[in-house]
Amino acid sequence: MDKSPFSDFVDGDDPHEYGVFEGQCVACDAYTRIDDLGLCEECTGKLDRDMIRKRDWDYSASAWACPQEKREELRKLIIKEYGARLELIAPSDASKRKRAKRSRNSRKASER
Numbered sequence: 001m002d003k004s005p006f007s008d009f010v011d012g013d014d015p016h017e018y019g020v021f022e023g024q025c026v027a028c029d030a031y032t033r034i035d036d037l038g039l040c041e042e043c044t045g046k047l048d049r050d051m052i053r054k055r056d057w058d059y060s061a062s063a064w065a066c067p068q069e070k071r072e073e074l075r076k077l078i079i080k081e082y083g084a085r086l087e088l089i090a091p092s093d094a095s096k097r098k099r100a101k102r103s104r105n106s107r108k109a110s111e112r
């Protein structure tokens with residue numbers, strides 16, 4: 001019995017229509033048609049390209065539809081076309097540095 005309470009809504013092969021909601025884009029505040037992420041068409045495109053730049057293939061609709069061996073090609077094309085800079089995602093990764101998720105007990109690094 002792993003029927004989720006939502007299964008009634010997702011059972012048929014009736015994919016929800018994409019980009020048909022009216023609303024305010026969460027990225028650029030435009031009031032227009034948005035997708036289920038709350039992004040307008042333009043920002044969806046930007047996000048898509050950002051994901052490709054970051055090689056987050058699974059999050060990019062165009063990369064997802066692209067054969068794996070062609071993805072790097074696609075990325076190069078996008079960088080050539082739009083530049084390597086992220087368009088939508090703020091490159092603020094410096095503030096949250098990658099930290100190894102390990103127990104702090106077994107920490108051997110010498111402390112200052």
Ligand SMILES: [Zn+2]
Nearest residue numbers: 025028040043
């Ligand atoms: Zn937007």
